[in-house]
Amino acid sequence: MEYQAALGLALPLGLGAAALGCGIGIGMAVNGAMHAMGRQPEVLGKIQTAMIIGAAFIEALTIYALVIAFVLAGKIQ
Amino acid sequence: MNKAARFWLLAVVLLALVCVAAAAPQHDTEQASKTQIQAASEAPDTTAEAHDEHGVPTEGAHEEHYELPNFMMYIHAFNREAIDGWLAGINANLPPLLHIKWLNIENLTYCLIVIALLSAMSISGTRRRALRPTSRLYIFLETMTVSLHDFFAQVLGSETRKYIAFVGTLFVYILCLNLFGLIPLMKSPTSVWGINFAMALCVFLYVQYTAVVRNGFLGYIKHLVGEPWWLFPLMVPLHIIEELIKPISLSLRLFGNILGEDTLLAVFAGLIVLIPGVLNLPLQFPFMFLAMLFSTIQALIFSTLAAVYIALMLPHEEHAT
Secondary structure, X not given: OOXXXXXXXXXXXXXXXXXHHHHHHHHHHHHHXXXXXXXXXXXXXXXXXXXXXXXHHHHHHHHHHHHXXXXXXXXXX | OOHHHHHHHHHHHHHHHHHHHHHOOHHHHHHHOOOOHHHHOOOHHHHHHHHHHHOOOOOOOOOOOOOOOEHHHHHHHHOHHHHHHHXXXXXXXXXXXXXXXXXXXXXXXXXXXXXHHHHHHHHHHOOOOOOOOOXXXXXXXXXXXXXXXXXXXXHHHHHHHHHHHHHHHHHHHHHHHHHHOOOOEOOOHHHOHHHHHHHHHHHHHHHHHHHHHHHXXXXXXXXXXXXXXXXXXXXXXXXXXXXXXXXXXXXXXXXXXXXXXXXXXXXXXXXXXXXXXXXXXXXXXXXXXXXXXXXXXXXXXXXXXXXXXXXXXXXXXXXXX
16 A cells, blocks of 8 residues: 555544544543533632633644644655 | 613624624635635635646645635635645745644734734733723723632632733733634634643743742752652652643644634534525524633633643642642
């Protein structure tokens, strides 16, 4: 297999796998935050801030995959 | 005019602006965004020939990705020989690592435009301060500052007044940089890693400076060593690596998000030509709302994480990081 074909196959698959994992992670985080907000609406602001920061950390993993994809996509010519 | 009418007028004007922003670049992108940066920087009428001339774009130093046209591209395209000669003359005297490309000048120009706009707004807004202000701009700035203060107080607590200048400025600056890409013929400078890394480096240096000043040098060492002191051969390298990873992850997150969103817009703008007929629908239109949402969230996350890093270094926090 030529390396261009390998890259063309692997980049979308890898990005999809990263997005899958991060989707599950963010889903769990937001699920917990929503439960907490529903139970204690008086600390809604704090939970929201913490949730957004946590979601940013999780989402960064997909972004790393996206950056790698951008870097390697230049090699498919 | 009553309040509701004014609100709807504003909403309609904003929506019209967004529609213009979505529809305006489509003429150029029909040809431009199908090609890479190098070819896209040609003027629209010469794109076809120029691309054939260059053949395979061998200038592989650029990352090749889709991009909406911006006005600096056109300046480069119309004065290509003069600018390239000028840059080559400058680069001949520089070491290879410091070589200047037109892309760098492009991004810095947009940064400087944003800085000039923000500075002009703040200076003219705060010229006449009063207890009962009459200037609307001043009221707007004050409301923004107060709401940012309230937001960052959730992270920084009683120390907010000291650090709001840094993190609040970061928020406003990054928000403007991100949203700048939605204006026709403009570009988000945050879609380049260098600009973000510079800001993240500022955060890193400021956090280390804060840690040394607030804890004292011994306190800083103590923070690096961690809780059970006899674990220091393990904990000191770990903490140092953690500190060094922070700016990289901070900048890469912003860079990836904004680059991805701009690429999405450009790809969908390039898809317009696939629809047959005279009707050119702005296909990227729904994604501009997504772009606005992501721009705001990323600016919020960058500044909130800067605030969190500062808060972790403050002495009264009793936790093992």
